[in-house]
Amino acid sequence: MEGEEGVMRILHTGDWHLGRTLEGRSRLAEQEAFLDELVRMADDQQADLILMAGDVYDSVNPPAAAEQLFYDAAARLTDGGRPLVVIAGNHDQPERVSSVTPLVAKRGMTLIGLPVTEAVTVTASRTGEIAKIAALPYPSEARLNELLASDGGSEDELRRAYSERVGQLMQMMARDFSPKTVNLAMSHIYVLGGLECESERPIQVGGAYTVDPSALAVGASYTALGHLHRPQVVKGEGIIRYSGSPLAYSFSEAGQAKSVTMVDVSPGGTPVIEELFLNCGRPLVRWKAKGGLQEVYRWLDEGRDPRAFIDLEVSLTEAMGLSDIHRLRKSHDGIVHIRPIYPEMEAMELEMERVRIPLPDLFRKFYQRQTGGAEPEDSLVDLFLELVDEDEAEEVTK
Secondary structure, three states: OOOOOOOEEEEEOOOEEEEEEEEOOOOOHHHHHHHHHHHHHHHOOOEEEEEEEEOOOOOOOOOHHHHHHHOOOOOOOHHHHEEEEEEOOOOOHHHHHHHHHHHHHHHEEEEOOOOOEEEEEEOOOOOOOEEEHHHHEOHHHHHHHHOOOOOOOOOOHHHHHHHHHHHHHHHHHOOOOOOOOOOEEEEOOEEOOOOOHHEEEEEEOOOOOOHHHHHOOOOOOOEEEEOHHHHHHHEOOOOEEOOOHHHOOOOHOOOOOOEEEEEEEOOOOOOEEEEEEEEOOOOOOEEOOOOOOHHHHHHHHHOOOOOEEEEEEEEEEOOOOOOHHHHHHHHHHOOEEEEEEEHHHHHHHHHHHOHHHHHHHHHHHHHHHHHOOOOOHHHHHHHHHHHHHHHHOOOOOO
16 A cells, blocks of 8 residues: 555554663663664655654663664654654653754654643645644643542542543544544553553553543544553554554563554545564563473573573572573573572472462462471561562463
C-alpha cells in the first residue's frame, strides 16, 4: 500500500527508555542502533506520521547522551516535513519532554508533556490528508493536578474514577474529530486486558491506575498505546494496540520479537496493520544448566548465544567458588546473573509438587534442614513468600 493516494501511513512506536541499563550495563549503543533502524524504516516505508507513545527516557533525569540520541533521531525523523508527535510516559519528566517545543514546532514536532484538552492536528505532506490525534500523556493524579478519590476510598473506587477521567479527557479531545480526517488516539496507560512484563512492574501497571477499554471508545480508527513492553492488541472499539518496547529490558521479555507498527488508514476507513520486526538489540536469554558447570563451559566453547545477555541458572552439588564465577564472567561478557541451584532446593520443589504442603511450611522445613533445626522468624517467612510472589508474577508475563 506504499504511496497510495488518500491513505495515511503511520509509524507507531513507544517505550524507548533511552538511558536504561541492564544491571549496570549500558544499552546506549543498542538504542542508537534502534533509532538508526527506525529512521531507515520511516524512509523506506514512506511513513507520513510518526507516533511515539511515551517513555522517551528511562528516568526523569536522563543522561545527556540519552537526550542527544532523542534529539538527533527526532531531527532525522522529521526531515522533509514529516510530523512527529511525542507524549510523555510515566518514566519521563513532562516538562523536560515538552521544553524544546518553541525550537522544534516549526519542524513538525509536537511534544506533549502534560494532559491537554484539544486534539493535535497534523497534515501529511505526501497526500495532503489531515489527522486529528487525541494525544494523552501519562495521566497520573499529580499530572492531572486533581485528586480522583476521597481519602479512605477503596482501590476499586479510584480505578473507576481514574478510568472515567481518562475517558472524559479523550472525549474532550475527540470533539475535533471529523468524517474528513484520519481520527487517531494515543496514550501511555495500562488498559485492562493487557499483558505486562517484569520490566514495567516498578512503574505501577495494574492496581488502581487501570483504564477500561470503554474509556477509549471516542471514535478513533486506531489507538496507539505505550506502557506495556509486549506488542499486543487490546479488545475495544476500533483497533487498540501497544507497539511494545524496541529492546528487551528484562529477562521476562526473553524470546520476545520486538517491532514497531505500521498503520495504513484513510478517513473513515478500517486500518490495515503491519508489524515491522526489528533487527537491533542484544537478545536476552535464560540458560538452565541441569548438567552443572561442565555443561555451561561446553555451551561457552560452542559459542552459544554469543551476542546475548544471559540469565544463568546452574544445578550444583557443591558450592561455587570465586574462580568459577571469574571464569564464567571472563568467558562471556553477557552473563548478567549466575544463580546456583542445589539439590535441597530442587528436592523442596519436588516435595511441594508431590504432597502439596503449604508453601510456608515447606520453607520452614527447608530452613530447619539447612540450619540444623533452627526455626525461622515469621518476618523471614513473609519475605520468602513475597519473593516467590514476585517470581510467579514474572512467569505469568512470559
